[in-house]
Amino acid sequence: MNEDQRPRPEGGRDGYESHSSPYGSWPGAESPQSPQSPQGDGAGTTSPYPGNPQNQPPQNQQPVFQQSPSSDNPNQKRGPRKVGLGAALALMLVGAVAAGSIVGVVATQFGPGSSFAQQESATEALRQEANDIPEPADGSVAHVAEEVLPAVVSIQAISRIGAGEGSGSIISPDGLVLTNHHVVADARDGGLQVTLNNGERHPAEYVASDPNTDIGIIQIQGVSGLPTLEFGDSDQLVVGQEVVAIGAPLGLSGTVTSGIVSALERPVRAVQGGGESSLIDAIQTDAAINPGNSGGPLVDMNGNLVGINSVIASLSTGDTAGSIGLGFAIPSNFAQRVSQQLVEDGEATQPMLGVSVDARDPIEGGALVASVQGGSPADEAGIREGEVITRVNDRVIDTADSLITAVRSHDFGETVTLEVLDPQTEDTREVEVTLTDE
Template identity: 60%
Template sequence: MKEQDQQQPDPRWGQNYFGVPAGDRPASFDQEFGTHSQSDNDRLAQPEQAANAAVETRRAPKKIGLGSALALMLVGSIVTGGVVGIGATQLTKSSNVVSTLEQPSVPSQNNADQAGSVEHVAAAVLPAVVSIQTANAEGSGSIISSDGLVLTNHHVAAPGERSGLQVTLNDGSTHPADFVASDAATDIAIIKIRDVSNLPVLEFGDSSSLVVGQEVVAVGAPLGLNSTVTSGIVSAMNRPVRASQDGGESSLIDGIQTDAAINPGNSGGPLVDMQGHLVGMNSVIASLSQNSSSQSGSIGLGFAIPSNFAKRVADQLVKTGKASQPMLAVSVSYQSPVQGALIAGVQKGGAGDRAGLKAGDVVTQLDDRRIDSADALIAAVRSHNFGETITLKVTDERGQNERTVEATLSND
């Protein structure tokens, strides 16, 4: 694709997390192959800033664009607000005056011992959630090993690779931590708390078993307020969310959408089910603000990285220091007006080539999942496992001549 043909970034999405304008994507944007992390040369068309799904990053959660009125941001900005107390007043006239000042206080019901309650979940999860600070960022994280490994976002941990990291545990104690590894393309990172042992850990849940409407709890340190718990439901699954990172990089997650309140500082913290299992990692929020200089909080549109995906990438980062993704080995166009993912090129000998895909094909479905954009195809492919065989529905650019093909994703 020629440079002059590229779509310019949508100004609605404003600036990145630190107020630095997001850069234009490179001329080679639509000429990349594969679905590896951004460090790989053959990754599947991952623009450094996707115009059709622009999302601004912030060092402790992100913003996303969901139409002309919405912007998405990494959950890491600083937002201020007031708290309004609401009281009840007796409106009917009466000659008898009732004063609650003269009545004994009623004990509040505590359901901490009741399995499945938010109180029970909070009591179980909070000890394994940490607050993370760097010189210029704040976020959250989940302890995943008793000797101090912490799962968090790349945009939270990366600034501390050189400047240093500090972790605050739930008991209020602070400890230095070391950067282990991260992957900007998936916004996943691992850090390690120094000189600790016997820490409580979070158990991974199976994110593929989540259903819309299921209750979930988000835990983290929004605005630096450690050990904050909010609750909500799974609002939707499989939301492709792209966010621009500092340094011209971008990340793409196949997000779990939730209405549990997620605010700046929640990034990297856990989204758990009502058994306290980690089913997602909070990473991005949407905002109604169109002002690039403003910083907003939760409007009930938050997005988390599914735990199954985060666990796979985290395991790679711990063992090898880098991450890779299953590949279809095709390039996709972001300039196409069609409903689906338009194949711009096919890597010879790759999974797509072996399946019979060719330039000009439009992928409209992957297994039982509808594909309506290039990012949707990338996110869907990444959500599958290495060596897995997927079924694709494919049409021509006019939406005709539909056919079904099977592709076996790359094994490494």
Template identity: 60%
Template sequence: MHGEHANPQDVEQVQASQGWNQPRAGEAPPAPAHSARLSTGAVAGLLVGALLAGTAGGYVGSQLGAGRADTSTVNEVLRQPISQESAPVVDGSIETVAAKVLPAVVAIQVASERAVASGSGSVISPDGYVLTNHHVVAGARGGQIQVTMNDGSKHPADLVASDANTDVGVIKIRDVENLPYLDFADSSALRVGQGVVAVGSPLGLNATVTSGIVSALNRPVRASQGGGESSLIDAIQTDAAVNPGNSGGPLVDMEGNLVGMNSMIASLSATGGQESGSIGLGFAIPSTFAKRMADQLINTGQVKHPMLGVQVSPREMVDGALIRAVEPGSPADAAGLREGDIITRVDERQIDSADSLIAATRSQEFGATVTLEVVREDNSQPRQVEVTLTSE
């Protein structure tokens, strides 16, 4: 399917982990897994509110204390010796997840002629292949890559391949073996509300661990990659705190298995072009999709996607994806789809935009047969159409 024909200025825009994500018109702005923007006025308001609350609380406490002389009970508690025992480590806790995952997460620095970029990555094989974002390593051609392991050791690395459209990249650490690495989990089995942990190097702070939940699934999120390129991912949304530098790092389940790659965050408006931190809206590339992209990048140097064979318009105000052209001989052509058809559902998934259709199609397996719900622009009754996507 030709998602590349969509104009990113006309759809939801989300910057990559090194930039800012902007929402589509009329919606709150999403930003990349880098950071989110908060206006100076809003920050000042939060600080003032906290100070006022503290002052009022202190005054009330003083009045209560003045009218009560007996402090024997509270003093008895305060004078108890502090326990020297640590809480037991519980299997499935964030602590055990962190202990398992941290050795397989690296900080990445890319030095080019123009700048030094930083991000994170997941070791996915004992011989040093690392999964990360395209926008983290985009400047590596002609530049240098260095990774920092959890033990502080630094190693040179080489770019294997990357893809701007999906924001997936792979690098390989030189001359290493028997590295700890992360196992892929089936991201299609994720549930909203499920606990997850994000690991990476936000703002250059290596080996940072944050936790949260899966806030939503199947979020089509577009990000500017610079140079007129953009990426579109069918994202996992999470409230685990991710900030600039988390890009490319893992989102793992409570077993420590890779379920996503942190790539973008939502942003609020900002003044002075300054970046601020997480607002609890992070987006990760699902692990099943990232694994397929990594396989292709490592073995062929490029990626391909299952295709429907239509061109869709991002400009139209319709409830679905409006087909503007059907490629002759494509799966869509064979299924009888026509210009002017509006696709409103792929299997059980609702389609409300061109990007939504592109993301839903890319997430399918090669050769998969899907059922589309289709209506015409004249508001005809919906019909069901079976389409077998292109094979690899």
């Protein structure tokens, strides 16, 4: 029996008490309500997954850039008035943004007294400046973007319940794309289209996905020789390290944002559509991630894939949610293992101890063992119902979710050392457990 599956009180799912994460939830998904924080304490609501098809605008809807209160309201009916050239260009720009494209206007202006020769001279100077732009330096955000963008795609998913957009990373030359389960799962019966960085559009087929870990694989049709992203070693990440996030927030494909690794080993549980729930041992980053970034890559300054952007925290909910500098990505080492299982077997399994833990966390500091499966690694190690697991190797365990994510972050057949507390006697002991997939 999996750690996160046990008999539960009526009203829960899969043996769990329904609960929500302080870090995130799907936009528009109905998740249990958290107690309201006292006014002024700065606490926010649960956050959305960026790119949930149920809560994305329709496929052809674009972000609306609102005017400030002091601006003229374009919706107010007024009499005809004359508009100068400058105003006309500004209105064209705003209108183009609302329509989904951005129109640039050359800032160079030639007065009535300027000669053709002067204009030619200025134009030549601009060409020379363009030719003098240096190549991006190795390790710069510009260099990373140049290397990574060709292997990042935008994903359009159309299902019976609506349309949505997400992002993905090309991981094989023949078009395998790594993304999030919540981006593609509702369109598994068709309706998947991929837009490459060069603007080419291709149909795609759903391969497999795993709701528990929010990882999905799709296959672009009719392509070969595509550029790919290389997997980096997410175990080598350190807090403060620079990273770059790439994707299609709000449908704006090829968007690049940068930041740092803010924290590691964050257990983040998010409610998906249909009552599904995913749990990831997340990389936290302040690189801006917004709806539409889901499934896109988080890369290091060498352009290696170190995470899959999956969840954001926000102070608002639904379509108004946006980045507040709290984004969460699935570590690449874990994503690579799960993606291989999905491609080879069509499903994914995780290493287990063979215990059920109490998701309500009735005690402080640790994961309470609700039951132990007979013949499991935990049973053979002598772990008993009612005991509390407080550490896995050097990692402190303070919740049921942190135990689950800590175990999943290890590999099949690996031996870990658990610190176990007996609440009755307050005695602790260490036991070694070899993880299995059964």
